Amino acid sequence: xxxxxxxxxxxxxxxxxxxxxxxxxxxxxxxxxxxxxxxxxxxxxxxxxxxxxxxxxxxxxxxxxxxxxxxxxxxxxxxxxxxxxxxxxxxxxxxxxxxxxxxxxxxxxxxxxxxxxxxxxxxxxxxxxxxxxxxxxxxxxxxxxxxxxxxxxxxxxxxxxxxxxxxxxxxxxxxxxxxxxxxxxxxxx
Amino acid sequence: xxxxxxxxxxxxxxxxxxxxxxxxxxxxxxxxxxxxxxxxxxxxxxxxxxxxxxxxxxxxxxxxxxxxxxxxxxxxxxxxxxxxxxxxxxxxxxxxxxxxxxxxxxxxxxxxxxxxxxxxxxxxxxxxxxxxxxxxxxxxxxxxxxxxxxxxxxxxxxxxxxxxxxxxxxxxxxxxxxxxxxxxxxxxxxxxxxxxxxxxxxxxxxxxxxxxxxxxxxxxxxxxxxxxxxxxxxxxxxxxxxxxxxxxxxxx
Numbered sequence: 332x333x334x335x336x337x338x339x340x341x342x343x344x345x346x347x348x349x350x351x352x353x354x355x356x357x358x359x360x361x362x363x364x365x366x367x368x369x370x371x372x373x374x375x376x377x378x379x380x381x382x383x384x385x386x387x388x389x390x391x392x393x394x395x396x397x398x399x400x401x402x403x404x405x406x407x408x409x410x411x412x413x414x415x416x417x418x419x420x421x422x423x424x425x426x427x428x429x430x431x432x433x434x435x436x437x438x439x440x441x442x443x444x445x446x447x448x449x450x451x452x453x454x455x456x457x458x459x460x461x462x463x464x465x466x467x468x469x470x471x472x473x474x475x476x477x478x479x480x481x482x483x484x485x486x487x488x489x490x491x492x493x494x495x496x497x498x499x500x501x502x503x504x505x506x507x508x509x510x511x512x513x514x515x516x517x518x519x520x
Numbered sequence: 521x522x523x524x525x526x527x528x529x530x531x532x533x534x535x536x537x538x539x540x541x542x543x544x545x546x547x548x549x550x551x552x553x554x555x556x557x558x559x560x561x562x563x564x565x566x567x568x569x570x571x572x573x574x575x576x577x578x579x580x581x582x583x584x585x586x587x588x589x590x591x592x593x594x595x596x597x598x599x600x601x602x603x604x605x606x607x608x609x610x611x612x613x614x615x616x617x618x619x620x621x622x623x624x625x626x627x628x629x630x631x632x633x634x635x636x637x638x639x640x641x642x643x644x645x646x647x648x649x650x651x652x653x654x655x656x657x658x659x660x661x662x663x664x665x666x667x668x669x670x671x672x673x674x675x676x677x678x679x680x681x682x683x684x685x686x687x688x689x690x691x692x693x694x695x696x697x698x699x700x701x702x703x704x705x706x707x708x709x710x711x712x713x714x715x716x717x718x719x720x721x722x723x724x725x726x727x728x729x730x731x732x733x734x735x736x737x738x739x740x741x742x743x744x745x746x747x748x749x750x751x752x753x754x755x756x757x758x759x760x761x762x763x764x765x766x767x768x769x770x771x772x
Contacts, residue, residue: 351543363531386550388550463529
């Protein structure tokens with residue numbers, strides 16, 4: 332792979348380096364939720380999003396809502412992950428990307444991972460941002476690139492589906508976690 | 521009883537500081553991506569212009585293909601662009617080479633040829649990229665068909681994934697919404713111009729011109745407007761935009 336000609340870092344490099352050092356862990360945490368606990372896909376997602384972010388660093392720096400900008404990039408990467416190799420410059424690498432040592436929470440909650448994984452990506456993102464990160468409707472709509480009405484309906488439907496999935500009896504050997512009943516308060520806020 | 525919020529927090533895993541290797545990898549990927557998108561040497565533009573005009577361009581017969589060119593633009597100047605404006609330092613000529621697999625081309629800068637075409641992209645390069653001369657470095661970006669330095673790159677993107685699909689200027693090409701985005705030079709990375717031409721609600725044709733090509737804005741619009749997208753390519757991209765991602769179970 333070709334190397335950059337420049338010997339030193341540009342101002343953008345420095346800013347990006349600081350951003351990654353500060354935010355990568357949080358992005359990976361969010362990405363794991365967006366991918367229903369798939370640590371490898373989450374790492375791919377973060378790498379893709381960070382690459383996009385670097386390319387458009389000036390736009391990110393100028394964004395009125397930088398956090399919202401990052402969320403949008405992450406969601407877009409999620410939505411287009413599957414077929415991305417077809418049209419994007421980024422091509423699959425023969426070498427596996429570097430993995431953090433403990434980036435896969437395998438087995439922590441397979442029922443929840445399965446329930447989240449059964450949701451369509453946008454619906455999953457809606458519940459992650461709205462319910463877990465407690466973003467308001469407008470912020471979530473910005474991240475998803477949809478209307479506030481869609482966010483409300485997607486979040487409600489997602490929570491209904493999660494509730495239904497998690498309230499099913501748990502298979503005896505799958506986990507020690509007890510079946511969970513979601514509080515109505517959680518579902519309606 | 522563990523509530524959903526707590527379970528999601530656990531599922532998200534611990535928030536650890538990234539390793540230096542991970543940060544360096546992110547930075548390296550970003551820089552490589554920028555380098556693909558931008559030309560390396562603005563200064564070579566004028567030199568290229570001279571070389572392009574002086575070089576004979578062998579043309580072969582074009583097949584009709586089954587592509588869908590942008591309406592009303594085959595070999596024409598887009599509305600609002602004067603013919604005189606199209607005649608800049610670099611001349612546009614009709615492309616009569618072999619039809620690229622997934623695209624059709626009406627006009628190219630004189631001396632440009634199809635350096636690379638695959639299911640991902642189409643790369644048009646200047647004549648001098650055909651083979652290294654006595655003083656050329658064969659390993660330079662010019663001779664790498666997957667690097668866009670000094671070249672014109674054509675590819676499809678899903679608009680959801682585009683950070684700035686509306687560009688800096690909006691206009692229409694034929695009856696299609698289009699936009700132009702200027703990527704300024706920064707540091708040792710030269711600038712480029714991207715023209716987006718909507719192909720559908722979700723798919724955009726992106727044509728990227730390295731600034732070193734020396735084309736005027738009007739010429740770039742003419743070239744972009746004359747590129748047609750194969751229906752199969754468009755339907756594949758549409759399918760990609762519709763199909764939700766599936767979760768991986770392995771490392772690839």
